[in-house]
Amino acid sequence: MAKVKTQYVCQNCGYISPRYLGRCPNCNEWNTLVEETVAPKAASLSAPSLRRNGIHDNKPEPIDKVAFHRENRFKTSMEELNRVLGGGVVPGSLILIGGDPGIGKSTLMLQVSGQLSKAGKILYVSGEESASQIKMRATRLGVNGDQLYVYPETDMDVIKSTISELKPDAVVIDSVQTMQIPELQSATGSVAQIREVTADLMNIAKGQGITVFVVGHVTKGGAIAGPKILEHMVDTVLYFEGDLHHSYRILRTVKKSFWVD
Structure with a gap:
């Protein structure tokens, strides 16, 4: 053994x-x-075997011959959000939204989901609230629509299967600290779990062209909880800040790796 x-x-x-x-x-x-x-580590196939099976069949090519298509961005009614995202939501991007617990990240993402559902199918995955709790907040915010799907789940294997079946245009993960990969022995919210969950979400965003919003909590020191590599893996890092005793909030960009229109 x-x-x-x-x-x-x-x-x-x-x-x-x-x-x-x-x-x-x-x-x-x-x-x-x-x-x-x-x-x-699982045994991996050799490069020739992968190519014979149609996997990793990309080849190097001159940059002058690389096809380039400018993506049409999803616009929301929140001009400030469009501005920090460089002009709107880019399809296939992985966006991390961090902030203190209770600052309003879930409320913001539910509002954004409601607006994006007018142009496509949205899957809102919550590991912190039940469907009835999300519905209660959505009613208060006036968020509705038959293209917005609410899904309380934390198992990444089940979530990936659901995404493949539903084929949404955008996915919201609230929050990354509550998601888990059953095969890993580490506890939910640990460095290993957050790293692998984010890697799965990145593959979904880039491989299927689905926009993925990831909600992340911050530590007492003001940094997003989890390994620093989490911020390096995503396309954009947004911080949602503000005083809990005041109505105003600030959404600022920390990292942005796609072009600005």
């Missing part, structure tokens, strides 16, 4: 250590290293 291997991963920055350390040597935070089981 193969020996089970473990490693210690910092829940703040993603640093990996073969043994437990009280203080992370990378970010200098205390008591952030958590033990995780290392899953054995």
